[in-house]
Amino acid sequence: MIKALLTDIEGTITRISFVKEVLFPYAAARLPEFVKANQQQDAVAEQLNAVKEFIEQPDAPIDTVISTLLKWVADDKKITPLKQLQGLIWQAGYENGDFTGHLYPDAYQFLQQQKLAGQQLYVYSSGSVKAQHLIFQYSDFGDIRPLFTDYFDTKVGAKQEQSSYESIITQLPFDANEVLFLSDVVSELDAAKAAGLNTLHLIRDGQACSVEHNYINDFSQFTAEYLA
Ligand SMILES: CSCCC(=O)C(=O)COP(=O)(O)O
Numbered sequence: 367m368i369k370a371l372l373t374d375i376e377g378t379i380t381r382i383s384f385v386k387e388v389l390f391p392y393a394a395a396r397l398p399e400f401v402k403a404n405q406q407q408d409a410v411a412e413q414l415n416a417v418k419e420f421i422e423q424p425d426a427p428i429d430t431v432i433s434t435l436l437k438w439v440a441d442d443k444k445i446t447p448l449k450q451l452q453g454l455i456w457q458a459g460y461e462n463g464d465f466t467g468h469l470y471p472d473a474y475q476f477l478q479q480q481k482l483a484g485q486q487l488y489v490y491s492s493g494s495v496k497a498q499h500l501i502f503q504y505s506d507f508g509d510i511r512p513l514f515t516d517y518f519d520t521k522v523g524a525k526q527e528q529s530s531y532e533s534i535i536t537q538l539p540f541d542a543n544e545v546l547f548l549s550d551v552v553s554e555l556d557a558a559k560a561a562g563l564n565t566l567h568l569i570r571d572g573q574a575c576s577v578e579h580n581y582i583n584d585f586s587q588f589t590a591e592y593l594a
């Protein structure tokens with residue numbers, strides 16, 4: 367019996383185009399200036415050092431670090447230091463009202479209903495925990511952070527890795543078979559399933575079908591059978 371839901375963000379409860387056409391370009395446009403202006407701050411310096419470590423160039427100049435980060439943005443790489451820096455940059459965008467966090471109305475209604483019904487709600491996204499807090503604090507439906515019990519990002523590992531889900535489960539008061547993972551990406555669902563979690567595939571365009579996982583096109587199609 368399902369006691370907790372673990373949800374992805376982009377493509378599952380949030381429109382992909384909001385992330386790719388609003389959030390990513392906003393961060394990319396401001397990243398060089400942000401990094402140069404804040405490179406001495408601990409939170410930023412830590413991520414810049416992580417980039418240098420990743421590219422195995424401990425003495426890389428700041429311009430090399432910035433061009434590496436921008437290449438990762440262009441390639442949509444889910445590499446932890448990039449995702450952490452994006453979260454820091456998005457803060458100003460949300461606070462200035464440049465955008466609000468997109469949430470599908472059916473997803474918002476679903477999350478509210480499940481919370482009211484007693485499910486614990488958790489988030490696992492490649493976006494940093496800070497970015498997750500921001501999208502929910504400044505969501506289209508206001509501050510919805512109270513819906514969620516806890517948040518996980520790539521600090522537990524990549525979303526395609528079975529070990530990431532095993533690590534999350536060790537941090538929850540539930541067994542893997544009591545958790546339902548929601549995502550739009552088959553490789554993530556495969557990894558979660560291998561770790562013993564239940565899975566539900568969100569296929570928002572309504573065209574494809576899923577053979578390996580239960581699937582729905584939006585949360586209006588969610589039924590109690592997925593909680594059994
Ligand atoms: C927290 S909103 C930004 C999401 C993001 O940066 C991203 O890469 C999307 O990853 P997800 O795991 O939510 O599909």
Ligand SMILES: [Mg+2]
Pocket residue numbers: 374375376377378549550551
């Ligand atoms: Mg996703």
